[in-house]
Amino acid sequence: MTDRYAVFGNPVEQSKSPTIHAAFAAQTGQTMTYSKQLVALDGFSEAAEAFFAAGGKGLNITVPFKQEAYSFAARLTARARHAGAVNTLALQDDGTILGDNTDGVGMVQDLLENLGWQIRGKKVLVLGAGGAVRGVLEPLLEQLPQHVVIANRTIDKALQLAKGFAEMGYLLGCGFDMLEGQQFDLVINGTSASLAGEVPPLPNDLLTADGHCYDLMYAAQPTPFLVWARQHGARAVSDGLGMLVEQAAESFKLWRGVKPETKLVISELRDNLT
Numbered sequence: 024m025t026d027r028y029a030v031f032g033n034p035v036e037q038s039k040s041p042t043i044h045a046a047f048a049a050q051t052g053q054t055m056t057y058s059k060q061l062v063a064l065d066g067f068s069e070a071a072e073a074f075f076a077a078g079g080k081g082l083n084i085t086v087p088f089k090q091e092a093y094s095f096a097a098r099l100t101a102r103a104r105h106a107g108a109v110n111t112l113a114l115q116d117d118g119t120i121l122g123d124n125t126d127g128v129g130m131v132q133d134l135l136e137n138l139g140w141q142i143r144g145k146k147v148l149v150l151g152a153g154g155a156v157r158g159v160l161e162p163l164l165e166q167l168p169q170h171v172v173i174a175n176r177t178i179d180k181a182l183q184l185a186k187g188f189a190e191m192g193y194l195l196g197c198g199f200d201m202l203e204g205q206q207f208d209l210v211i212n213g214t215s216a217s218l219a220g221e222v223p224p225l226p227n228d229l230l231t232a233d234g235h236c237y238d239l240m241y242a243a244q245p246t247p248f249l250v251w252a253r254q255h256g257a258r259a260v261s262d263g264l265g266m267l268v269e270q271a272a273e274s275f276k277l278w279r280g281v282k283p284e285t286k287l288v289i290s291e292l293r294d295n296l297t
């Protein structure tokens with residue numbers, strides 16, 4: 024039987040994962056199928072159990088099931104355990120299900136390899152304290168930034184995250200109003216504000232002269248945050264399309280043992296974004 028993979032989400036219609044994994048499979052000569060499955064909001068465990076019982080080999084997990092996938096996995100990678108969220112499930116040889124989180128490593132790979140940006144020694148601001156930010160903090164801190172500030176609308180969530188990752192580096196949590204007077208070399212927008220056409224309330228002089236801005240969200244047009252970044256003197260900006268492809272490549276490697284090339288896939292997706 025052909026090895027089966029899928030992405031579970033709700034909504035999932037817009038997911039680009041099937042296109043990305045089909046490109047990876049063709050490129051690496053792997054025989055596999057990859058579909059998308061709309062899962063009922065209260066039906067994640069049941070659907071995942073049914074998928075693996077029917078011979079499925081691996082899943083990507085998207086909104087809103089990443090925390091349920093964390094609980095579903097019998098074993099976790101260290102980065103998934105620290106993130107408290109899982110975006111990849113993989114059937115192991117012993118029949119157990121391993122949970123991993125490839126979002127953060129995907130983002131770091133995009134920043135360093137595709138964009139050629141630097142993290143080491145930089146003053147980094149992360150906006151948001153939701154599931155995506157939980158996933159990116161550990162791989163980000165592993166790159167040894169000078170310090171990382173997490174700013175969130177709900178301050179308590181930023182404080183909790185900063186506390187949770189404190190042993191990994193110099194990390195502070197705060198609200199947006201506490202950013203006044205501070206400047207950053209790299210600002211990463213991990214809020215979903217762009218989805219609503221909004222930008223978190225940020226001071227005008229937030230960026231250093233070498234300020235770089237990255238939005239986890241991606242779109243055919245520059246996101247509201249990236250428009251803000253250009254208007255406020257950012258030297259370079261990027262959305263998260265590269266992260267999407269890089270996190271998929273890490274999942275593919277976990278499942279198939281081979282790391283696909285990503286650059287061509289990113290540019291093809293970019294050309295077809297609507």
Ligand code: NDP
Nearest residue numbers: 151152153154155176177213214215216239240263266267
């Ligand atoms: P969550 O729902 O878990 O978290 C949303 C975060 O955004 C919270 O911190 C929330 O603050 C904040 N927020 C929402 N609306 C606003 C607003 N109007 N102003 C300020 N802050 C706001 O979402 P995720 O973490 O899963 O996703 C966040 C973004 O990352 C999404 O745009 C998603 O598309 C993107 N993403 C991209 C990936 C990629 O591969 N490129 C992978 C994963 C996510 P509060 O806590 O106060 O509610």
